[in-house]
Structures are given as structure tokens and as C-alpha cells.
Amino acid sequence: MTRDRHVGLMFAIGLLLMASATTRANNEMLEDEATSGLLKTHSRAPYVHRLTLYDHDGTAIDPTDDFAGPYSPRMTCGKCHPYAVISQGWHFNASIPHAPAGRPGEPWFLIDEEVGTQVPVSGRGWRGTYAPDVVELDHWAMVKQFGRHMPGGGYGEPDDEAVRASDKVIRWFISGKLEIDCMFCHSAGQQHDPAVAAQQIEVENFKWAPTAALGLAVVRGEASKAPDDWDPLMPPDPDFPERSGPRMEWDLTRFDPDGRVFFDITSRPPNERCYYCHTTQQVGMGAAHPLAPDQDVHLAAGLLCVDCHRNGLDHRIVRGYASEAVERNDPDLAAYSCAGCHLGVPGADDPEVVFGGHYGAPRPAHRGLPPVHFEKMHCTACHAGPVPKSNMRRFRTALGHGLGLMEREWPNSAAPLIAGPLFVPLADGRIAPQHMARIAGEVPPPDPAPLPNDEYTEAPAYVWALGHNVRPVSQSWGINGCIECHVQGYIDYGKPRSTDGLVPAAAKTMAELRGDDLALLAAWDFGFGFRSTFKWYAFACAAIVGLVIVRRVGDVLVPARAAISGDVDTAADENASRSSVIGIVCWVLAAVGFIWQAFTGFGPNWTAGAVSGWPLFLHMLGAGVFILGLTAVVLVAPLRWRADGKTSTGSRVIFWITVVLAFCTMMTMLVAMLPLVGHGGQELLVDLHEYSALASLVAVVVLIGAALNERKARR
Amino acid sequence: MSEPHAHTEIAGLTRREFVQSAAAAGLMVTLPNWARAARPDETSAEELAVAIIGPGSQGRFLMTQSLKIPGIRYVAVCDIWPYHQKYAANILKKYGHNVNVYEDYREMLVQEQHLDAVIVATPDWMHAEHSIACLEAGKHVYCEKEMAHTLDGAKRMVVAARQTGNLLQIGHQRRSQPRYWHALKMIEKDKILGRITHTYGQWNRARLLELGWPKGKELAAETLARYGYESMDQFRNWRWYRKYSGGPMADLGSHQIDIFNWFLKAQPKAVMANGGLDYYTEQPGRDWYDNVLSIYEYDTAAGPVRAFYQVLNTTSAGGFYEQFMGDEGTLQISDDGKTGYVFREVAAKKREWEDEAEKVEQMGRDAIELKIGETLSSDGKKDPEAQEMLEQAARDSRVLHLENFFNAVRGEGELTCPAEVAYETCATVLKANEAVERGCRVEFAANEFKA
Known part of the structure; x- marks a missing residue:
């Protein structure tokens, strides 16, 4: 995790914590206000909805009345559920200006295949969509075009001002509003048929749609063909029967003796409804x-x-x-x-x-x-x-x-x-x-x-x-x-x-x-071809370094013991000239690897806050050299010390501390490459990598200082 | 509005005198200005305060259609049935018109002093009472046809309009439809039919269902009695009762027989008719004929014309239309917005433009479609006047008729169906009922068409 991400996360968590209590309290308050005075059970057992139906005027429906209107969800369900609050919900608020839009979602598509029109339409202001009015779709047109998959509300329920502003005043009056059809989602089974609602909406029988979809009545006739002077009390027009407008035949078997209807409702809509x-x-x-x-x-x-x-x-x-x-x-x-x-x-x-x-x-x-x-x-x-x-x-x-x-x-x-x-x-x-x-x-x-x-x-x-x-x-x-x-x-x-x-x-x-960056991608792709080989190589080196560390822990004090006893390894002198060349090569290799890694690691981290892009690739590339250099120097350094017998115990200790830190730096990344550690562990390893690398850097500086001091002292 | 039509006198003639003289001189063939005029500018239209008495089915249509006319503001609705009151007020509210609601028209006329015009769409038997009251209260009136179910009532309406000087338009809306004007021009100016010898008209409609009412919305018996009804059935199905209606001949036939009189430029001299209440016999108390078949005899300037008209309420066969049959062709026209054909006789001398005219097959024969703006004139050119009317012709006749009325109220143009004209039709139509009743040929008196 980068430093910026750490800071950003902490800040966000702080803000969220502050907002949390307030939001929860507000939500509870709003819910209390919205349901104030409404009937409630507060039980987890569902309330059995055996309901009297109400028409759009709020009159109780008598299905034996030839002129009983379709049922109104607003008037029926709204007796106990706060319709006004619900109508602000996600499925119904696309038509409300400035309603929260959130992440872009699926829009409606205005299609004309003949001329190749495919225009995404949404009232939510999602980037790349067109507002309905831009493509000349008013509320009426939106319902006509897309009402087949609208659960009602929103575009289907324009306020009086919006209706007056349209040229469909009388058509809205005839068709009625397309109220939120609660059963669209809350039907526990197949009692409600949204396809039937779609058919009703297609012929502009908006207010009849919930009744027809629920199968409470068969609706015949089409509001779309009814003339502006259509009268619901009039029988079919004898001159133009097709203009007769919607009429209903109630399914009387759905009503109990008191005229109530059982609604098979669930608060957890089945997936099929969605x-x-x-x-x-x-x-x-x-x-x-x-x-x-x-x-x-x-x-x-x-x-x-x-x-x-x-x-x-x-x-x-x-x-x-x-x-x-x-x-x-x-x-x-x-x-x-x-x-x-x-x-x-x-x-x-x-x-x-x-x-x-x-x-x-x-x-x-x-x-x-x-x-x-x-x-x-x-x-x-x-x-x-x-x-x-x-x-x-x-x-x-x-x-x-x-x-x-x-x-x-x-x-x-x-x-x-x-x-x-x-x-x-x-x-x-x-x-x-x-x-x-x-x-x-x-x-x-x-x-x-x-x-x-x-x-x-x-x-x-x-x-x-x-x-x-x-x-x-x-x-x-x-x-x-x-x-x-x-x-x-x-x-x-x-x-x-x-x-x-x-x-x-x-x-x-x-x-x-x-x-x-395509070149960078190509480089990564190329590099990943060697990933397996690299793992073998790196772990082999790591094993050597690890074994040497274990083996040489005791040797740290060897020169000190030798100095006390006067036991000097004379054979070392014979090898001194031969090993000095190899040693120099190893030290140079280690130095190059270390400097490379330090620059590509700390450089971007300190300047840009993260290691990514080319620096990250170069850092990974340098890892092979670093590992090789570390392994080599771990092998040759003790030989060199034994040969010249001049390296002080302090320098040796500092050396081995540096080696251990570098080993940790290496291993944190090597372990991360194995399917051993999960999400949190990975982040921990990255952090440990950074900290051990930083400690290594400090140790190397100290080691160099100690070496220079010893050389100066010898002179 | 004050003095609404004081400036409608033209060159020393009153409007009615002008209409009558123009008709007599055959000038009516020339298309009226309103037919060509664009609709009034929404911003400049003078606002008229309007009320409606009787916002039932037809009334609500007039109401909603008139809302499309700029400058119309409804201020009151009046009906004895609360259901109608609420329904109409609700519609008006959707349009932003907040109206006062009345049960009694007398109270409305007292309270709504500022009214400019009233639409009367009550049952026929109340037309005279409501219209006369409104006229006498200084309002202009648009009254649905039939203007009255008795000739006496119609006469009193004409007199009231004449005496008050206020406008009284009767709802024979075909007279405001440019398609009819265009057809008349083709008959009179272009002589496309030759000499007309017969006419035919019919209004056949499918079996009728009773008009009902929602449970619990019935009017109280005392309310019904106060307004002259014995039952809710009478109130809702008034068209079937003689005391409330002129029967199907008045209800439907008046539209088309009015066209006979208009196109033939004459009134009939006699009528014989047959009919009866043959089908709807199960509803007790109903007494109007459900079918009438009539033959009118005209003496026109070109010679005798016999006009057959039938109205059936048990079949929609053929729908409704009018036919004018001449020795060179037949014109078939309807207010359904679609029908308009000329069938030329094969033996008739071919006009130069006929080959160019668009033809359609109708009843197995080639017909020239009567298209405003496209039908060719006798000079082989498209009629420029007709083209001007194109936009108007596509609109509903009833809207045009209302627009004609409101324009006249504003002093812009003349009524196309003033009371005197409608009275002639009323007299013509009611005589057929008498002929059925008497079972013989009935002649019209010479002064029977003048109020």
C-alpha cells in the first residue's frame, strides 16, 4: 500500500466515522416520520395482506359495480406504506431533477434501426447519456417508449405542472397516472405478471396496468384509441366500437365476502421479480x-x-x-x-x-x-x-x-x-x-x-x-x-x-x-516469461544466503577469539591475492544491485509517493542483480576477513546486520510471490519490504562509515 | 368582455341579414375567412370567461376541445349530478382552470356575472330553458343540437337570440368543416355532379347498451324529481324518452338532414317516413323510435330532389355518411374525417383534370378522393383556396365549430350555424317524427321554416 493510500484511507475512515452516527440517526428519524400514524406490526412475521381495494379517488372498490375503477396502489398500499417517501426511491426517481444518480448504470435506448439511431437516454445525468428532453421525450413519451419495464412512478406520475406543460393533458386524464405497482417487485410468486402490465401500458391503459397485471380483472379496450371526450360511464361507442376505451371484468373469485383481496406479498422479492x-x-x-x-x-x-x-x-x-x-x-x-x-x-x-x-x-x-x-x-x-x-x-x-x-x-x-x-x-x-x-x-x-x-x-x-x-x-x-x-x-x-x-x-x-504504456506492458509480458525461472534462482540464492547467515552467526566472534589466543590462519594469506579479485567483483556487484534498488525503490516512493510504472519494472529487473550481489558478498566477505584478519568485530557485526536486513528485504518479496500469504499478509509484506529496505539503507551507510574509519585507522 | 359583437354589422346589414342575403345570393359557396385563417395567436387572443351547463359526455368533449382554443378560460361548471360536476372540474383543474361548481344554472348566472359565453350541453328538453336564460343574462351561447325537442322551444330560442342580440350557435358542426365547404364548392361551382336528383344519408350504429352509473353515485329521488326526472334511468338514458328528446332523428338525423338543406339550398316541401320502437322493447317507459326511414321531397332551383334518410340503432352497417347523386356523378362525404369521394358517371363528359386526379377503389368503382388542397378544380389546377384550408380540414369539426363560435364572440367572423339556420333544420327533422306518427305523407307549411 502506498503512503498516499494510507493517508487517504485514514482520512476517509475518519470522515465516514463522523458521518456514520449522524446518518444512522437521520435515517431512523426519517423512517419514524414517514411511518408516523401508519399501521405497523414490527414483527418479523409477515403481515398477511388481505386488503380492501381503493380506486384512484380513494373509494373502496365494489367489484360488482359495473363502473368500479381499477385499484390504485397509491390509495390501497399507501394506507399503510408512505407512498411519498417510497416514490423517491431508486426505481422511481429517475425523473426527479437532481436525484442522486450514483455510478452510471444501464440507460434506456432510443432506437430507430432504419436510420441507425441508438441513443442512450437517462434522466439521471449519467455521463454519456442524453436527458429525455434533449431527445424530445417528455414524461408521456418516456412511458410509452419504455413503460414496458417501468414499475410505475417517476415518469409515469408527472405532477400537475408537468402535465399542463405537455400536450397530453387530456390523454393523461384518460389513461391516468402509472402509479408505482408495488407488486411488480413484492409479489411473492407469479401472481403478478409484469408482461401484462407492459401490454396495458402499450395501449395507454396506465392506471389499469396494476389491476390487470395482478389478474384481479381482465381489462378490455384501449385508452389509446379512446377519443378525448371518452366517458368511462358510457357504453362502447356504437359508431366506433374500437374507441370504447378500457373496461374491466373483475375476477370475483379473488374477493372474499367482505370484498377484500389476498395479496401474496413478500418483503424479500424473489430473484425472478428482479x-x-x-x-x-x-x-x-x-x-x-x-x-x-x-x-x-x-x-x-x-x-x-x-x-x-x-x-x-x-x-x-x-x-x-x-x-x-x-x-x-x-x-x-x-x-x-x-x-x-x-x-x-x-x-x-x-x-x-x-x-x-x-x-x-x-x-x-x-x-x-x-x-x-x-x-x-x-x-x-x-x-x-x-x-x-x-x-x-x-x-x-x-x-x-x-x-x-x-x-x-x-x-x-x-x-x-x-x-x-x-x-x-x-x-x-x-x-x-x-x-x-x-x-x-x-x-x-x-x-x-x-x-x-x-x-x-x-x-x-x-x-x-x-x-x-x-x-x-x-x-x-x-x-x-x-x-x-x-x-x-x-x-x-x-x-x-x-x-x-x-x-x-x-x-x-x-x-x-x-x-x-505499451512498451512497459510488453516489458512486463516479457519479464513474466522468466518469472518461474526467477523464482528458482531467487530462492536458491536466498537459501545460500540463509545458510551462510546461520553458519556464520558464530563466526562473528571468531576473529576476536583468534586475536585473544594468537591463533592466526596462515593459509589465508596464500589465498588473499586470489580472493581479492573475486571479492572486489562481488562487492561491486552487490553495490550496483543495492544502489539500483535504492534508486528505483526509494526514489519514486519519496518523490511520487509510490513505486509504479517503469521504476517498478526496473526495480524488479534490478532485483536479480541485487540478489546475486548479496549472495556473492555473503560468501566472499568472511573469506576476505579471514585472509586479511584486519576487519574489526564491529564492522563484522554491522555487516551481518546489513545482510540480515537485506535478506529480509529480499524475502518479503519472494514470499509474496508464492501463494502462501493472503490479501492482508501481502500488504504486510510490502510494508515490511519497505521498512527492511530502509533499515538496510541505514545499515549500509553505517557499514561504509565503519569501513572508512578502519581504513583510516590502519593508515 | 363588453359589447362583444357590436362591430359585426357589415355595410349597414346585421350579421344575420348578411348571412341570409349571402346564402340567398349563393355567396356562401365562397369559403369563409375563418376556414382559411390560421388559429388565433395564443398570446394575442382576448380571454373569454366561459361556463358549461351539462358537462356530460358530449359536454366534456366540447369543454376539453375548447381548451385547445387560445384565450378560453373556464370559470364555472353546472350540472345537477355531482359525478359530472367533479369529473369536469377535475379535468379543468388539470389544465389549470379552477372553476366554481353549481347545481342550478340560475345560481350560476347570478354568481358569474362576468361570463362571456356559456356552452349548453344538457339534454335536448332543457336546451331552450338554459339557452334562453343565458341569452337573457347577456351571455353568448353555444348550444348542442338538436336545438330543442319541440319546435316551440326552438322558436323561443331564435326569438331570444334576436331580441337580446347575443350570439346563439347550434352544434351542427359540419357547417364549420372545410371539407364540406370544399365539397359544396365542387358541386356548385365545378358542377361535378351535374344535376342532383337524389340524396341519401344514413346513421347506422351498433346495438346500444344502456347508460349506467357507478354504485353509490345515484342522484337522490327528490333531486331527480326537482329537475324533472322520475328515475336515474331516465336521467341517464334521456335520449329514449319523448319528453326529453327529439329521438334518433333529432339526435343523429339533424346533423345530416341539415346538410341536405344546406347543399340543396332549399327546404323540403313534404316528408314521408316509417319507423318504430322495434328492438329496445324490454325497457319499460322508453318511447322513442329506434329506427326511422324517411323520404323528403325538395323543390330546388335545378328541379325536384328526393332525399332518403335512415337512422338505425341496431346495426353499424355502413356507418354514417351523406350522398348527393347527380346525373354526372355522386358525392359521398362523412364527418368521420376520412370519407370523401366523388364517383363520376361513365357517361359524363370527362373533365380535363380527371385523368390526373388521384383515384381509389370504393365499392368496386373508381372514386376521386376528395382531398382538400389536392383535388383538382375544373380549370385543371389545384384549388388554391382549398390548399389554404388544408390545415383546418384535418381538425375535428366540433373544434372548428367551437372556434367559429368563440371567434364570433370576439367579433371575428360570423357564426356558421346561427339559430335561424338551425331552426330550419329543427323544423325539417321534427316533421319526420310526425310523419312516422301519422303514418302518411306530411307537407310543410310555407312559413314553417321561419321563427
């Missing part, structure tokens, strides 16, 4: 075998989507990305990011947040993985989405392609063209896999550009996270060792070219896109 809007599917060339895709590993373990993507009464869904806790000023949310759950959040106020491990989430060791990976990449880079190949894959999504609605033909080439995984750095500089969709159409280029390098796609593109499916550990990228990524052609995850027009043939590699 999938209606959040299905993603690989298609076309390179797609996985139909039998290959597994569930997300979390779901396979028995979790639900909502176990991670939680929300409180405010329905602000946790999206689970790394910076969300800071953005939302709620430190506890860090517990639901990948790292927060699996590694815990050190320094958090709540012990459960500190520990992490929700629902038994395993704590990964990441043995042998240098911490630099965590500084450069998000968890998803190795763990989520399809395993990277040389080309990107094409995706179909529910929001983009209308999955969930019955069609006979699903051409793989259907717009929008969504590709992935594209590995690009996010705002925090760390790389994560993304979906990508080019922007095409008669629209001005997005500002600012959505990708760091616009040349990449020739046309601008919008990118958003590719966070699922999370693969099992055995399919993690790099599980088979460093060379799974660090060999020529793979470090950049390949060139995202495609034969089906996803990106131009001249597209750059992802490494180029990221602005990486």
Missing part, C-alpha cells in the same frame, strides 16, 4: 454454450438479489459499488459492496460492518496476489461477467431489448448493440468490466465524452458496469497464476474487435484505450 427488468443474456458470436451459463455464485449459494441490493423504507436500493457509501454519506453501506462484505470495512463504527461476512460471505485470502491488483482493479475485473476472451461479446438486456415480453423472433442483431466486457478505468482509476454501446443518431456528441479515449470506438460510446454474474472462485480470472493475465496479448484483455459491427475494425486495444 429478472424481469434485469435479465442480461449473451448472444451471437462468442456467446457461451447454452448449457454453460451458471447462476451468479451468490444466488447459487442461496442468496437473493435483495440480500445485497438492500433498501430501507426509502427504497433507495443499495447498488453495491465501492464508492456508494461515500456518495450517499452512509458509512454502513460499505458493508454491501463486494469488498465490504467479503473483507469487512476496517474502522467502521458498527462491528458488523467491520467484520463483513454477511450471510456467511467467505473471506478471500488472495494468496500470492500482489496488492497492486487491488489498487488497479475492482473486484469485478477478475470475478464478474463472462470470462474475458480476445473479443467482446454481444449482450441482450431486458431494458434494452424488451426481454420478458413474448416474441417469436429474437434476432441476435436487434438493436441496441450492447457489447462487453470492456475493461476500462472508472472514476477512481481502477479498472472494471463494463458494458458498452455506441452512440449513433442525429444527436450532438455527449459532453463530456463517456470514454477516456474517444478514438477507441471512432463513434462515442456509453459504458456501464458489468457486475454480474459473479463467477465461482474456480473461474476467477487469474486463478491459474500470474501468466493467465500477464502474457503477451492478454494483459490488455485483448482487442475488442468484433465481426458483427459492435466496434470498428480499427479499434484500439483496451490497453491503448486506457492510455497504458
Whole structure:
């Protein structure tokens, strides 16, 4: 971990701790206010929802009344749940100006295949998307275009001012508002059919959609064909029967004798409810075998989507990305990011947040993985989405392609063209896999550009996270060792070219896109080819140095004993002239290695705060010389001392201290290269490496000083 | 607004005199200015304070459509049924019009002194009472057709309008539709049909369902009685009762028989008709015919014309349209916004422009589609006047008719269906009911068309 990261982390933890108590108190207060006066049970046992239905005027619905209106979730569910608060939630607030937008997510796509229009649309202001009004989509048009996958609220419930400002005043009056359909998510089973809601929305039967989707009534007729003077009390127009507007036939079997309806509701929506809007599917060339895709590993373990993507009464869904806790000023949310759950959040106020491990989430060791990976990449880079190949894959999504609605033909080439995984750095500089969709159409280029390098796609593109499916550990990228990524052609995850027009043939590699130093990448790739050999060599040297250290610990005092007894090794004189040449070479080698490592290590660390890029590569390159020099000097130095008999005990002690420190410096990195130590251990080893190197540096300075003093004394 | 139409006198003639004289002189063929005019500028339109009496189904349509006309501000709604009151007020609120709600029109007229105009869309039997009260209160009135279910009521309305000097527009909206004006021009100026010998009109609509009401929203019996109804069924299904309505001939036929009179420039001299209450016999108390088949006899300047008209309430066969049949061709036109064809007789002398005209197949025959702005004139050129009307013609006739009314209130143009004109239609239509009743040919008196 770099010094800057240490400081930054401590600062962030401090801020989060300060914010934590306040935020939690605020949330509790808001929740109390929002639910004040509403009926509650406060039990973990679910309340059985056997409810009287209310229409949009708040009148209790009598299904035997021919003119009973459709049920209103606002009026029915809102009796006990704070609709106004819920309507600010994530799934409903895209239309609210300045609502928290968070990390860019999947947009809507305005598509016209005939003229090649593919424009990402979002009211959230995500970089690279177009606001609905920019592409001339008002609330009405948004619902008409994308209501098929809207759970209601938001664009479906414009306020009176927005309605008046539109040219659809009377159409809104006829169609009604598309209220939040609570059962869209909270239906415990298949009682609610979102596809039916989509059909109703398509024909502008907005306020009828929740009733029809829940199967409480069959809705016939289309508001879209009803004239402006449509009268719900009038029978079908005898002149234009098709203009008759919506009419309902209630399923009377769903009502009990008191006119109440059982709602099969759960507070933990099943995954299948989420999938209606959040299905993603690989298609076309390179797609996985139909039998290959597994569930997300979390779901396979028995979790639900909502176990991670939680929300409180405010329905602000946790999206689970790394910076969300800071953005939302709620430190506890860090517990639901990948790292927060699996590694815990050190320094958090709540012990459960500190520990992490929700629902038994395993704590990964990441043995042998240098911490630099965590500084450069998000968890998803190795763990989520399809395993990277040389080309990107094409995706179909529910929001983009209308999955969930019955069609006979699903051409793989259907717009929008969504590709992935594209590995690009996010705002925090760390790389994560993304979906990508080019922007095409008669629209001005997005500002600012959505990708760091616009040349990449020739046309601008919008990118958003590719966070699922999370693969099992055995399919993690790099599980088979460093060379799974660090060999020529793979470090950049390949060139995202495609034969089906996803990106131009001249597209750059992802490494180029990221602005990486290609020569440096090539150097690393080359270097990793020798990684195995280097390990053998380095550990052999380490073994020699270690044995010598053990062997020579006792020798430290040998000259002193000799001096006392007068027992001088006369044979040493014979070898003195021969060993002096070898010794000089060894000392020079050690000096060069040490100086090289000192410059490439301490230099960047002290000037730039971290060792990375070319200095890091050169530091690694110099390691071989350093190790060799250390090994050599450890072998020849005692011989030299024995030969000349002039080296003082103090110098010898300082020498061996220096050797031990240098040995530690070497071993901290060599051990880190083995799959022995996990994430925390790796960071500890890096720290130890830095501290032992610093101590070595001091020891070397002292050693040189002692040597110079002895020489001066001899003269 | 004060003195709303004081400046509508033209060269010493009152507006009505001008209309009458213009019609007599055949000048009405010339397209009126309103038909070519662009819609009023939203920023410059003088604001008119408007109320509606009877915001039921038709009333609400008029209400919502008039909201698209610049300068219209609703200030009051009046209905005896709270359901209608609330529904209408809700719609108006969506448009930003906060209105006062009344049950009794008399109270509304007392309280809303500043009203400029009132839309009357109540059941036929109340048209006279409501319209006359409004006119006498100094308001201009747009009244739905049929202007009254009795000739006496219609006459009193004409007199009230005449005496008060206030405007009274009756809702025969085809008279404000440029497509009809264009067709009339082709008949009169271009002689595209030759001599008209017969006309045909029909309004066939599918089997009707009763109008109901939501549970718990019924009017109290005493309220119904106070306003002249014996039951909620009578209130909702008033069109089937003679004491409230002129029956299907007045309800539907008046639209199309009005076109007969207008296009033929004549009033009929006699009518024979047959019909009865044959199908809807299970609902007790209902007494209007559910089908009428009638033949009117006209003496026009070009010669006798027999006009057949039928209104059926059990089948939608053919829908609704009007046909003018001449010895050189037939014109078929409808207010459905789509139908407009000219079938030329094979034996008719071919006009130079006919080969160029766009043709469509209708009923197995080639038809020249009546397209405003595209149909060629006798000189072989596209009618420039018609092209000017193109935008207007695409709009709903009822909106145009309302716009004509409000323009006239502002002193901009003339009413296309003033009370006198509508009275002629009323007299024509009600006579058919009499003919059915009497079971014989009934002649019109010479002065029967003048109030």
C-alpha cells in the first residue's frame, strides 16, 4: 500500500466515522416520520395482506359495480406504506431533477434501426447519456417508449405542472397516472405478471396496468384509441366500437365476502421479480454454450438479489459499488459492496460492518496476489461477467431489448448493440468490466465524452458496469497464476474487435484505450516469461544466503577469539591475492544491485509517493542483480576477513546486520510471490519490504562509515 | 368582455341579414375567412370567461376541445349530478382552470356575472330553458343540437337570440368543416355532379347498451324529481324518452338532414317516413323510435330532389355518411374525417383534370378522393383556396365549430350555424317524427321554416 493510500484511507475512515452516527440517526428519524400514524406490526412475521381495494379517488372498490375503477396502489398500499417517501426511491426517481444518480448504470435506448439511431437516454445525468428532453421525450413519451419495464412512478406520475406543460393533458386524464405497482417487485410468486402490465401500458391503459397485471380483472379496450371526450360511464361507442376505451371484468373469485383481496406479498422479492427488468443474456458470436451459463455464485449459494441490493423504507436500493457509501454519506453501506462484505470495512463504527461476512460471505485470502491488483482493479475485473476472451461479446438486456415480453423472433442483431466486457478505468482509476454501446443518431456528441479515449470506438460510446454474474472462485480470472493475465496479448484483455459491427475494425486495444504504456506492458509480458525461472534462482540464492547467515552467526566472534589466543590462519594469506579479485567483483556487484534498488525503490516512493510504472519494472529487473550481489558478498566477505584478519568485530557485526536486513528485504518479496500469504499478509509484506529496505539503507551507510574509519585507522 | 359583437354589422346589414342575403345570393359557396385563417395567436387572443351547463359526455368533449382554443378560460361548471360536476372540474383543474361548481344554472348566472359565453350541453328538453336564460343574462351561447325537442322551444330560442342580440350557435358542426365547404364548392361551382336528383344519408350504429352509473353515485329521488326526472334511468338514458328528446332523428338525423338543406339550398316541401320502437322493447317507459326511414321531397332551383334518410340503432352497417347523386356523378362525404369521394358517371363528359386526379377503389368503382388542397378544380389546377384550408380540414369539426363560435364572440367572423339556420333544420327533422306518427305523407307549411 502506498503512503498516499494510507493517508487517504485514514482520512476517509475518519470522515465516514463522523458521518456514520449522524446518518444512522437521520435515517431512523426519517423512517419514524414517514411511518408516523401508519399501521405497523414490527414483527418479523409477515403481515398477511388481505386488503380492501381503493380506486384512484380513494373509494373502496365494489367489484360488482359495473363502473368500479381499477385499484390504485397509491390509495390501497399507501394506507399503510408512505407512498411519498417510497416514490423517491431508486426505481422511481429517475425523473426527479437532481436525484442522486450514483455510478452510471444501464440507460434506456432510443432506437430507430432504419436510420441507425441508438441513443442512450437517462434522466439521471449519467455521463454519456442524453436527458429525455434533449431527445424530445417528455414524461408521456418516456412511458410509452419504455413503460414496458417501468414499475410505475417517476415518469409515469408527472405532477400537475408537468402535465399542463405537455400536450397530453387530456390523454393523461384518460389513461391516468402509472402509479408505482408495488407488486411488480413484492409479489411473492407469479401472481403478478409484469408482461401484462407492459401490454396495458402499450395501449395507454396506465392506471389499469396494476389491476390487470395482478389478474384481479381482465381489462378490455384501449385508452389509446379512446377519443378525448371518452366517458368511462358510457357504453362502447356504437359508431366506433374500437374507441370504447378500457373496461374491466373483475375476477370475483379473488374477493372474499367482505370484498377484500389476498395479496401474496413478500418483503424479500424473489430473484425472478428482479429478472424481469434485469435479465442480461449473451448472444451471437462468442456467446457461451447454452448449457454453460451458471447462476451468479451468490444466488447459487442461496442468496437473493435483495440480500445485497438492500433498501430501507426509502427504497433507495443499495447498488453495491465501492464508492456508494461515500456518495450517499452512509458509512454502513460499505458493508454491501463486494469488498465490504467479503473483507469487512476496517474502522467502521458498527462491528458488523467491520467484520463483513454477511450471510456467511467467505473471506478471500488472495494468496500470492500482489496488492497492486487491488489498487488497479475492482473486484469485478477478475470475478464478474463472462470470462474475458480476445473479443467482446454481444449482450441482450431486458431494458434494452424488451426481454420478458413474448416474441417469436429474437434476432441476435436487434438493436441496441450492447457489447462487453470492456475493461476500462472508472472514476477512481481502477479498472472494471463494463458494458458498452455506441452512440449513433442525429444527436450532438455527449459532453463530456463517456470514454477516456474517444478514438477507441471512432463513434462515442456509453459504458456501464458489468457486475454480474459473479463467477465461482474456480473461474476467477487469474486463478491459474500470474501468466493467465500477464502474457503477451492478454494483459490488455485483448482487442475488442468484433465481426458483427459492435466496434470498428480499427479499434484500439483496451490497453491503448486506457492510455497504458505499451512498451512497459510488453516489458512486463516479457519479464513474466522468466518469472518461474526467477523464482528458482531467487530462492536458491536466498537459501545460500540463509545458510551462510546461520553458519556464520558464530563466526562473528571468531576473529576476536583468534586475536585473544594468537591463533592466526596462515593459509589465508596464500589465498588473499586470489580472493581479492573475486571479492572486489562481488562487492561491486552487490553495490550496483543495492544502489539500483535504492534508486528505483526509494526514489519514486519519496518523490511520487509510490513505486509504479517503469521504476517498478526496473526495480524488479534490478532485483536479480541485487540478489546475486548479496549472495556473492555473503560468501566472499568472511573469506576476505579471514585472509586479511584486519576487519574489526564491529564492522563484522554491522555487516551481518546489513545482510540480515537485506535478506529480509529480499524475502518479503519472494514470499509474496508464492501463494502462501493472503490479501492482508501481502500488504504486510510490502510494508515490511519497505521498512527492511530502509533499515538496510541505514545499515549500509553505517557499514561504509565503519569501513572508512578502519581504513583510516590502519593508515 | 363588453359589447362583444357590436362591430359585426357589415355595410349597414346585421350579421344575420348578411348571412341570409349571402346564402340567398349563393355567396356562401365562397369559403369563409375563418376556414382559411390560421388559429388565433395564443398570446394575442382576448380571454373569454366561459361556463358549461351539462358537462356530460358530449359536454366534456366540447369543454376539453375548447381548451385547445387560445384565450378560453373556464370559470364555472353546472350540472345537477355531482359525478359530472367533479369529473369536469377535475379535468379543468388539470389544465389549470379552477372553476366554481353549481347545481342550478340560475345560481350560476347570478354568481358569474362576468361570463362571456356559456356552452349548453344538457339534454335536448332543457336546451331552450338554459339557452334562453343565458341569452337573457347577456351571455353568448353555444348550444348542442338538436336545438330543442319541440319546435316551440326552438322558436323561443331564435326569438331570444334576436331580441337580446347575443350570439346563439347550434352544434351542427359540419357547417364549420372545410371539407364540406370544399365539397359544396365542387358541386356548385365545378358542377361535378351535374344535376342532383337524389340524396341519401344514413346513421347506422351498433346495438346500444344502456347508460349506467357507478354504485353509490345515484342522484337522490327528490333531486331527480326537482329537475324533472322520475328515475336515474331516465336521467341517464334521456335520449329514449319523448319528453326529453327529439329521438334518433333529432339526435343523429339533424346533423345530416341539415346538410341536405344546406347543399340543396332549399327546404323540403313534404316528408314521408316509417319507423318504430322495434328492438329496445324490454325497457319499460322508453318511447322513442329506434329506427326511422324517411323520404323528403325538395323543390330546388335545378328541379325536384328526393332525399332518403335512415337512422338505425341496431346495426353499424355502413356507418354514417351523406350522398348527393347527380346525373354526372355522386358525392359521398362523412364527418368521420376520412370519407370523401366523388364517383363520376361513365357517361359524363370527362373533365380535363380527371385523368390526373388521384383515384381509389370504393365499392368496386373508381372514386376521386376528395382531398382538400389536392383535388383538382375544373380549370385543371389545384384549388388554391382549398390548399389554404388544408390545415383546418384535418381538425375535428366540433373544434372548428367551437372556434367559429368563440371567434364570433370576439367579433371575428360570423357564426356558421346561427339559430335561424338551425331552426330550419329543427323544423325539417321534427316533421319526420310526425310523419312516422301519422303514418302518411306530411307537407310543410310555407312559413314553417321561419321563427
